[in-house]
Amino acid sequence: MSKQRTVVITGAGTGIGEACARLFASRGARVALIGRRRAPLERVARETGGLALDGDAASAADWQRFIAAIKADGGAVDALIACAGGFGTGTATETDDAAWSAAMRANLDTAFVAARACLPDLIERRGAIVLVASIASLAAGPAVCGYTTSKHALIGLTRSLARDYGPHGVRVNAVCPGWVRTPMADAEMQPLMQRYDDTLDAAYQRVCADVPLRRPAHAEEIAGICEFLASPAASIVTGATLVADGGSSIVDVPTLAFDHL
Structure with missing residues (x-):
């Protein structure tokens, strides 16, 4: 088995995923970069020495191809950082079946299918999963029914995976950023x-x-949290939800009017 740690990152072409790719690569990891758009993946791969794998993170068939390519590149998965996500705007009555399915696929299915595909390696390597959720996993914004529901579901997925695979040495945690x-x-x-x-x-x-x-946070700040949760420094942490929102979720909204007295 390869001694160099292999970290798989979904949504790796931009944003938090890109920042994670750069940070893990700077720490000596081999990074496998997964996303839908080839051009940004190739750019990040050139700059990090990573492996660019374009496709749909919610597709089981694409994951068979991804895992085969990662193994052919000499690695087995030591950590999965699931950053892929998307919008899910609209109230319930404004959300048709196609929009609902798209929100679930972008924000929940990508994490579930990625975790399922990586788990055989993660069990063997006693690895870690970090799901990038959102403060929308904890509270509801206006007219984002699909996004809020799918992000809430990521917390349930985190806990289910942590409970089922903890006995195999796999740790699973979620990060809930605010504005980034x-x-x-x-x-x-x-x-x-x-x-x-x-x-x-x-x-x-x-x-x-x-x-x-x-x-707001910078993407690099969230990447640092992901790197910590996937590292030996967090070896006893699993099933946790780490909120990284600048404190917004602790604010007692009904008392905001008193700030202006």
């Missing part, structure tokens, strides 16, 4: 920018106005 400056979040700022004639920076400050740390 990524291309996906940049797109979510556009309505605020248009409504208030804000710059992108001002829009982020607007959504963080009641966050105790008063700022």
Whole structure:
């Protein structure tokens, strides 16, 4: 077996996934980069020495191909960082069957199918899984029914995997970021920018106005948490949900009016 640690990262072409790829590679890991778009994967692979594997992280057939390529490259999976995700906007009555299925596939199925495909190696290597969830796993925003529901389900998946595979030495944890400056979040700022004639920076400050740390995270900060949870430093941590939201989830919303007295 290879002595170099192999870390598989979904959604690795941009955002938190890209930041994870760069961090793990800088720590000497072999990184396998999975995503739908070939061009950004190849860019990150060139800069990290990683293996670019384009395809659908929610497809069992694609995972057979991914695992075969990883093994052909000389590795077995030591850690899975599941960053793939997507939107799921709209209230329940605004969400048709296709939109609901797309939200579940992007945010939940990608994590489940990835974990299932990697588990044989992870059991053998006593490895780790980190699922990148969201503060939408803990609370509901407006008109994001599919996203909120699928992200809540990631916490259940984390706990189920941790319970079933802990006896095999596999640790499974979730990270719940708040606002993170990524291309996906940049797109979510556009309505605020248009409504208030804000710059992108001002829009982020607007959504963080009641966050105790008063700022969004950088993708590199979330990558650092993922790296910790996948490392021996977290060897006794499993089934945990680590919230990384600048403190937004601790705010007692009904008392916000008192801030302005």
